[in-house]
Amino acid sequence: MLDIATLLGAGLLQAFEPLNLMMIFIGCLAGLFIGAMPGLGSVNGVAILLPVTFLVPPTAAIIFLAALYYGAMYGGAVSSITLGIPGASTAVATVFDGRPMAQQGKADQALTAAAVASFIGGTISVILFTLFAPPLAVFALKFGPQEEFALMVLAFATFIGLGGDDIPKTIFSILLGLVMAAVGFDIISGQPRLIFFDFVELQRGIGFLVLAIGIYGIGEMLWTLENSRGKVRIHAVSTTWKSFKKNLSHIREYLPTTALGSALGFFVGTLPAAGATPASLMSYGLAKTFAKDPDSFGKGNVSGVAAPEAANNAASTGSMLPMITLGIPGSPTTAILLGGMIIWGLRPGPLLFTDRPDFVWGLIGSMYVANFVTVALNLALIPLFVRVLAMPFTILTPIIFILCFVGVFATTDRMFDVWLMLILGLGGYLMRKLNYPVAPAVLAIVLGPLAEQSLRQSLISSRGDVMTFFERPISLTCMLLALALMIYPIWLGIRRRRAGAARGPE
Amino acid sequence: MSTRSAELLMAAGLLLLSLGLMWTVLADELHIGWVEGRGPGAGVWPFWLSAGMALASLWTLVRWFRGATPESRNKAPYIDGQSLGLVLISFVALTVMLVLVHIVGTYIATALFLGFYMRFIGKHSWRTTVNTCIGMVLLIYFLFEWQLTKYLPKGATMFEDGFLWIDNFRWQYLM
Structure with a gap:
């Protein structure tokens, strides 16, 4: 316990270093802005801005991106409340009560509640993070390739079992990402693989950023262009010190649901397929179920704003836990962070805690600081963000397209990858329109090389015996859980069909 | 084009892509099985996962014919x-x-x-x-x-x- 306190102290000191503190400020600000823009969320911001972070050392870079991740969770609420359009999918549940509150002229109260709840959610989850991460990392140090592989299978299984998307399409998306990761030279045998049409450029493989920026930059903007046409009405927000103090006095009304949502969000966030969006929806549902007046939800209940906002912030921190300790990202955003860490030459996983404590604890320390910075910036700048929302898409869209192009070029120095990004982005957009989930593919391309390596290492050490995954207790548990997650939706479907058949033809 | 036809086209296209990937692995003469003394061949991962992709696409096609996916019943235009x-x-x-x-x-x-x-x-x-x-x-x-x-x-x-x-x-x- 004392060790943790010492390390955390060092981390906090590191977070206050001028460069890191500056990164926290810029990251939070950028995140708030990106989160507030409809159509852009943390994952888009992290993907598009990752190339720029090579300007600063890795610790400062991840602090910036983590702050951005945080800020985007706060920012999402701004457009949910003032526009009635979720600024990011993570803020969908905030619309349910945030919008009616804005229509009743209580937008400022809703925004304050969102900011305060986000702060509480972030703080509770970062404390949970600090308590859980070190023991989990120590535990994970015992993992061999079998356990690593089993964990990744479990991560992908959560998409099938909990993702809620079409199952064959989810499986396709996962496998496509894993196969794309295999393009290029095989690390073990040195043979070139999947070099289509003899493109020499493919020998270096398909970088995960090419896919991530393609999907979350190009694809996402095309998606937004199609879906957000038409003028929207922005609700006026007036903020004065007096009204702010009055709004703060409402905290007691939503404190219990906020605390509950924070804890829930943290644990849901650690699951790869779940993350912040379902966490916020579940938290909203829970708040409604346990409320004394469930009927007032959806009509402008302040708890309905606080519960999902607390949960999505808590989930964003929660999803960092498996990424830092196990090397398995808990969300698409952390998948991109993980890919970034590999580019910076850091191998995420339990060894990070012993090899690079400065990096890990600097990041954890920065999360505490970022929480305070974001809540302060958010409350202070609400009027500004509301104004930013009025910025026409015809400025933002081309700028994002340009950043995608320059960003991809800057990471690989090849126009080939830029064209690949364009094609993958278009493909991702067309597939997403048909309900193919894209997040599993991004997660898979990041984890693909690690997954293949651990599979082959395990099989080599067991001389080809697949049972090696079922003989070790931890990997057996993961495999069984994974199997259960994969079978569960199929079993559910069969049961539903039987029930339908019993009722007879309609 | 309706969403319904788009889904059929996409699933068929992705099936072809998967088969193409499998074919590429075979054409490059990569081992798709166990190599004695060396472990799994270089082609194991891409080949069998592509096979999985092909199966997943077939599954989607079957579901399309049965009208099991919401897209296969959607006659609205694919792109608004x-x-x-x-x-x-x-x-x-x-x-x-x-x-x-x-x-x-x-x-x-x-x-x-x-x-x-x-x-x-x-x-x-x-x-x-x-x-x-x-x-x-x-x-x-x-x-x-x-x-x-x-x-x-x-x-x-x-x-x-x-x-x-x-x-x-x-x-x-x-x-």
């Missing part, structure tokens, strides 16, 4: 008619920009793209358009070329030579 124009023009403009990068280089291409988008799609004033373009170009130069020391594409030799003046100026007076 009203916004099709905007999506298409944005994508084409972006493609043209990337082609121009090869010819006239990053800076002129991005400025033209941004200018076109803001002025003709966004109907912003010339003043706003030109200011944003200049700002964007300077930002890219400063962030990527200067701070990250990347050599962004400069296009044909003629344009590349022109850039030497700017780079020389920077090295002589600003560094």
